[in-house]
Amino acid sequence: MTFTRAATAALLLRAIGCAAAPVAQAATGTVAAAAPPATFTANPHIGPGGNSFKDSAHFRVYGAPSTGTADAALDMLEAAYSCFVDALGWRSSGLSFNNDADDGPWTKANLYSVESLPGAAGVMHSGYATGLPWLEVQHEYTSDPGVTMVANWVADTYKTSELCAGARSQFGQPTTATNINLQKVIGDSFQVLVDATADSGNYYEAWPFLTYLTANPDEFAGLGRDTVRELFRQYQRGSNETPLHTLSRLVAASSATAQQVVGRYWARMAYVDIGHPTAQQVFLQQRDDINCANLDAQGSGTWRVKSTRRPRYMGANIVPLRTSGSSTTVNARVNANGGAAFTATLAVRNTSSGATRYVDLPNGSGSTAVAAGEEVSLVVANTPALIQYDAFELGSDAQAGLDCTVTISGATA
Ligand SMILES: *[C@@H]1O[C@H](CO)[C@@H](O)[C@H](O)[C@H]1NC(C)=O
Numbered sequence: 001m002t003f004t005r006a007a008t009a010a011l012l013l014r015a016i017g018c019a020a021a022p023v024a025q026a027a028t029g030t031v032a033a034a035a036p037p038a039t040f041t042a043n044p045h046i047g048p049g050g051n052s053f054k055d056s057a058h059f060r061v062y063g064a065p066s067t068g069t070a071d072a073a074l075d076m077l078e079a080a081y082s083c084f085v086d087a088l089g090w091r092s093s094g095l096s097f098n099n100d101a102d103d104g105p106w107t108k109a110n111l112y113s114v115e116s117l118p119g120a121a122g123v124m125h126s127g128y129a130t131g132l133p134w135l136e137v138q139h140e141y142t143s144d145p146g147v148t149m150v151a152n153w154v155a156d157t158y159k160t161s162e163l164c165a166g167a168r169s170q171f172g173q174p175t176t177a178t179n180i181n182l183q184k185v186i187g188d189s190f191q192v193l194v195d196a197t198a199d200s201g202n203y204y205e206a207w208p209f210l211t212y213l214t215a216n217p218d219e220f221a222g223l224g225r226d227t228v229r230e231l232f233r234q235y236q237r238g239s240n241e242t243p244l245h246t247l248s249r250l251v252a253a254s255s256a257t258a259q260q261v262v263g264r265y266w267a268r269m270a271y272v273d274i275g276h277p278t279a280q281q282v283f284l285q286q287r288d289d290i291n292c293a294n295l296d297a298q299g300s301g302t303w304r305v306k307s308t309r310r311p312r313y314m315g316a317n318i319v320p321l322r323t324s325g326s327s328t329t330v331n332a333r334v335n336a337n338g339g340a341a342f343t344a345t346l347a348v349r350n351t352s353s354g355a356t357r358y359v360d361l362p363n364g365s366g367s368t369a370v371a372a373g374e375e376v377s378l379v380v381a382n383t384p385a386l387i388q389y390d391a392f393e394l395g396s397d398a399q400a401g402l403d404c405t406v407t408i409s410g411a412t413a
């Protein structure tokens with residue numbers, strides 16, 4: 001597995017995440033495991049080994065060009081470990097994926113600092129026999145958390161979230177800028193929610209969906225701080241299901257559906273109101289440059305989605321509406337050709353306080369009063385019944401676009 005940018009903390013947690021699925025206990029309860037030792041045992045036979053190394057409690061860095069760079073990498077790794085494993089209960093990187101009981105032995109994860117890597121800043125390996133991960137990272141990236149959907153969510157959470165604030169401060173790590181790429185996430189929101197097509201896909205950018213699930217601003221029962229960890233743990237082994245199938249089980253307790261969750265995620269992306277304050281600041285700075293030209297006017301207050309921007313599987317159109325500026329009532333009616341399933345929402349934001357509200361449009365229709373000083377967007381997500389799909393090889397079902405027309409009064413698209 002290779003990454004085009006640096007990703008040491010993300011790679012590590014990806015290693016933990018990848019290892020989490022095979023040992024998942026079925027849905028219920030916490031697993032009582034033996035307490036790990038304060039310092040794990042080093043194993044030079046995981047990866048190429050070497051004579052030049054520096055250790056911390058849970059990691060060993062080989063081949064760093066200086067003690068300073070080794071220390072910086074170890075501090076970053078320990079901070080990530082402290083946040084995700086100690087604070088958030090992810091599986092330890094010291095455990096083999098063959099260790100079903102989670103009772104050890106506990107082994108230091110080896111990071112090899114290397115001069116160069118072909119086409120990547122970092123690479124994660126795992127030993128099949130040992131069941132343990134090891135990383136190779138270019139020298140200049142060994143203390144740079146940075147990168148695919150889950151790894152990028154880990155990196156961004158590590159760098160920006162309150163969830164990791166204690167761990168960052170304990171290991172002297174800065175809070176740094178978010179990785180969010182709104183030109184992609186919003187500008188190409190019509191794409192499949194996670195599309196791993198080479199060059200045009202969004203799999204490096206799609207992680208804000210996981211941030212939304214984690215922050216859970218809509219308070220869906222079954223979602224929250226531990227959702228990403230639970231998506232691994234509660235994956236139905238051997239089922240080949242998608243994470244959206246797992247998600248639908250997580251929210252079943254609240255009688256919500258994955259479709260509703262996806263619909264509300266996109267509604268909140270109209271103003272990046274997903275529980276990530278610095279991402280919203282980025283939105284407020286960049287909003288004028290984001291492509292939201294999704295519709296063509298048909299006359300008589302009706303618009304139709306451009307054929308090239310029809311929302312595909314679990315993607316959406318976010319349409320900022322123009323109002324006269326004085327108080328008005330906005331009515332919207334969305335019709336999908338062929339009766340396709342969708343989730344439509346009006347997102348309303350008070351431009352001075354930033355307060356938001358969301359108005360569901362059942363069966364595509366509804367209205368809301370919009371006051372002077374409020375702005376409003378129409379958001380339509382393509383939310384059909386869940387399908388099996390491979391993000392790296394999208395089938396025609398995932399790529400089928402939602403062709404819809406919208407009729408609006410009290411505002412224009
Ligand atoms: C918007 O926020 C401002 C500042 O908090 C407040 O004075 C105003 O009443 C709000 N507008 C609406 C329509 O709630």
Ligand SMILES: *[C@@H]1O[C@H](CO)[C@@H](O)[C@H](O)[C@H]1NC(C)=O
Pocket residue numbers: 362363
């Ligand atoms: C939506 O449409 C369905 C099927 O036509 C109907 O049964 C349901 O009552 C409608 N819901 C609302 C809120 O209009």
